Amino acid sequence: MGPDQGRPAARLLVAEDEAPMREHLLAQLAQQWPEAEVVAVAENGLDAWDAFLEHEPDVVFTDIRMPGMSGLDLATRIAGFVPDGERAPRLVFVTAYDQHAVDAFERGALDYLLKPVEPQRLARCVRRLAQQVGADEAAAPGLAALRERAAEVQRLRWIKATVGRRIQLIAIDEVLFFQSDSKYTRVVHREGEALIRTPLKELLGGLDPEQFWQVHRSAVVNARAVAGAERLDADRMEVLIRGSEERLPVSRAFMHWFRD
Structure with a gap:
């Protein structure tokens, strides 16, 4: 038996506050990426951060507008957590609002999906993710810029x-x-x-x-x-x-x- 046999191709975290959209995305992921494992599902940004810390997923699918913490803020916090030189999770933003696309890519997104997610579009995203997860590079695209932006957040005094x-x-x-x-x-x-x-x-x-x-x-x-x-x-x-x-x-x- 090979060392990787029995292990999922990727560990996924899904963060989405709307139940119909959440179930739709989970169903699509089960069809398009059956080799991956959904290790956590969160209904708001704060629970998504907790789930990220607990499960350390390879890929995070996150809505942008969520209660408690937005998907953009979640991405910023993840970037601040990952030490230099260590592998970063891949980020995919899923939203109904295409005006956030530029901001999403500036914050290290590998991809940006519009709701409801179409099977063909998700299939292209999964192909990119499958190539990226486990790749040699430690940092996700845009992670350095995301860390710089995190430093601009107003701090408590x-x-x-x-x-x-x-x-x-x-x-x-x-x-x-x-x-x-x-x-x-x-x-x-x-x-x-x-x-x-x-x-x-x-x-x-x-x-x-x-x-x-x-x-x-x-x-x-x-x-x-x-x-x-x-x-x-x-x-x-x-x-x-x-x-x-x-x-x-x-x-x-x-x-x-x-x-x-």
């Missing part, structure tokens, strides 16, 4: 947190780390900590990815506060934080931050 009856302003540089649970995001800073209702996924768009590293689906750490990292075994690692006795778990997908 303060975090507003309610502490009792007063509003506390926490300078972003004073934050040691963010940690989320089902209802709140915990903000641990040099003078203490506070809880905010803004989900961690929403905060990420306003944080400088060079300074704030996502190390787990539920944790983002200020790189300037990192004292070190300790490997527990082949698949587990923890981050040590200056000024705190807490340790934060590091997901396998984020261990690249701490490689030699």
